[in-house]
Amino acid sequence: MSVNLSKGQGISLQKSDGGTLAAVRMGLGWRSAPRRGLFGRRTNEIDLDASAVLFAGQTPVDVVFFQHLISDDGSVRHTGDNRVGGAGQGGDDEAILVDLSRVPVHIDQIVFTVNSFTGQSFAEVQDAFCRLVDETTGQELARYTLTGGGQYTAQVMSKVHRAGNGWSMTAIGEPANGRTFQDLVPAMLPHL
């Protein structure tokens, strides 16, 4: 059962059968800007970016984003930068895959963020959402609707963190402003 979250809402999730998560995917989708008539090339494209920041305690250790697609240890992979968006039909335009069983032992939290690289606020982007999917079952764990999210250009979306022997996920949904994940680090720190 997917939890539909609104801005700022936080909720703790465990896998429904009580087990722990083994692999999760953070998906991000949005509808591309409407194409201009004659010089379609000059359409003001909308570029949203998904990033994952790997923390050991309070220290950011590694980050996976469009310029560093695979974490050094290979456990977190970004499927590649999409700079224009998609059809807005609910498919993921960018995705970050996390193989939780291979995450290095000292990494205890992974924070997912979304930001608008081209600067449009979420109020201007249509059909934008981000979601977390349990990759082993394909089940959607949480979904945020970003559209209409106000004059924000970024969101700290959620984190997965170690709990006991396994992992669990907490939704954060904290709106923020920033062009890349670097601008969001101050917004992330209170949630660690």
Next chain:
Amino acid sequence: MTAELVRGQNHPLDRTRVEIRISAGGPVMAGVTLGDDQGRLSGTDAVAHPGAPCRTGVEVPRQAASEHRIAVDLDAVADTVHRVSVLLALPATVSSLTGFGAAAAPRVAVTGLDGTPLAGYSITGLGAETAVVAVELYRRQGAWKVRAVGQGYADGLAAMLRDQGLPQAAELAAEIEEAVGLGRARAVPSPVAAGRAEQPTAAPPVPEGPAPASPAPDASAPSAPAHGGDRVDYRHPRRRTAPAPAPAAAPEGPKIPEAPDGPQTPVAGDAAGWSMDERLYNQVWGMFEDLARSVAAYRSACSFAESRLEQELDQALADPRNRLGSAAAAARAAARDRHAALVTQARAALDRDLTQLTAESEVVEPALPPAFARWDSPVWQGHHAPQEPPMAVRLGDLHLPEVLDLRIPMLVRLPLERGLWIDSGPSSYAWQADPGREFGRRELGSALTEGPPDEAVLGRLALDTAVAVAARLLAAHPVGDFALQVIDPGGTAAPALAPLLETGALREPPAPGAQGVARTLEALIRRVDLVQMAVRNRAADSLPPDVDTAQQLLIVHDFPHGFDDRAVNQLRYLADEGPAVGVHLLIVADRAQSQEYGPVLDPLWRSLLRLTPVPDAHLADPWVGHAWTYEPALAPQGSPIVRQVLSRLAQARPAERH
């Protein structure tokens, strides 16, 4: 066209009457089982073994020997038979070996009746196993294929037969052992059975019952009585020996005695690709990346643990409440414990990955084709010039200080995009400074043992490395597709180059002096220019006949000795323009000696791939940027393999020319 199979690989058979030739490092017993589509045996009469050598469509030798020929007529076997497995076993009565690992790897070749090779397979990686399923011929959609199996059984023949679903496995195994013992007693010096198997067409499909010429009884008879043998059978003729284990084991499903050590057993060639070479290449690069990332995770965890420890110790010191009493000591101890716990955890994760990668490396390494294999690999023994150039060659091994015994083959794509530079300069090595290099030096199996290497030894090693690389490139290309040129103005490389000269790989000794340098460079530049022109104008046919279109490897020794400014510029031209038209550089040089040229040569050095004749940590991987210790691919000291390979190429050469 013969196919060299690796474990698990299959190959279609274009005929149904085949011969299976087996050669092993000692006397082995050969047998054949006829299984149904599930691979299960219907009974003891589905096994052809020395006690009952003839079954419908197959005939196996009666004795244990180190060479066997088994005739198989796949048209004649019953329709219910879907799997014909060839098995080898070490009979306890005959063989002194305790396992297949104690002798040379058995080799199986599937040939036509006229001896045309169809497929070959060397069963490598065996240890204490005393029985092994070597290959199986199986029916797939009406056609027959051969698959390299190589499944060993440490518990011997009985375990193997039980695995194929035979309830009377233990009895049959005992019976086979006995028959082998008899066969040995009966044996005359010349192997009769092998001679008979040479006329497999004459071997009629014998229906049921004992073969006419066979004095051994059918397998369904209780046990083979001792006739004519010099061993007396003390067993009761009607009483079975060891009847107990078979029924107990029967209900179990097929089990593999070599328990897989991880979640999945690694298989050679387990990667995407169009050909086996490409699959192995991709697999090796996959292992390279996985090792780089696993070690990155470990290092990152360790350094985090380290920094956290420091932080916590600082905190413990800074806290004024801790000034008195034992609280500070307790805090420090707690911090150290946390550090140790994290490092232990990280090491455990690394070890888990390493176990998997080591197991993979153990199956991949023996499966590598010559171009990818180490010089001590058995594939070089039977090497012959290939039909087409390989996609890559191995230039050496890479390893990290955390894992000294896991060597990743350093495979470089062909044609080489960059020239190679073998650094013979002692000044390049900071021998005392880096403990990582100490490892390297101790492991080195060649001339250097203790103390910093002296220049002469290093120079010679650099040349040996160059010769090994050149020989490998020559051997990896079809005959006549790759040629060597050497620039050695001082003539000092002659002893090291001797193998190349004597086998004709190098057509003439390098011309001495500056004129020699100039002439060789002129000729190569002319070739580069002409080929470039021909490529640009798509006029490959109009090249003058004296232009050698084979790829050229130019070995430059003693650079810049004998070079004037003009020659240096020509060399740089070759380094820039050559690779695109098949002229490659291999410079053996000490960079310090060309210092008088100043920074002018820096771009040249940077454009070359630096290799070292001794292990040295100077190569970075493309993912994480670890410093990997490179170790050159040299033949084991005193091994004649490089020369052997070169002389085999020399034999192939004239045959190809005419």
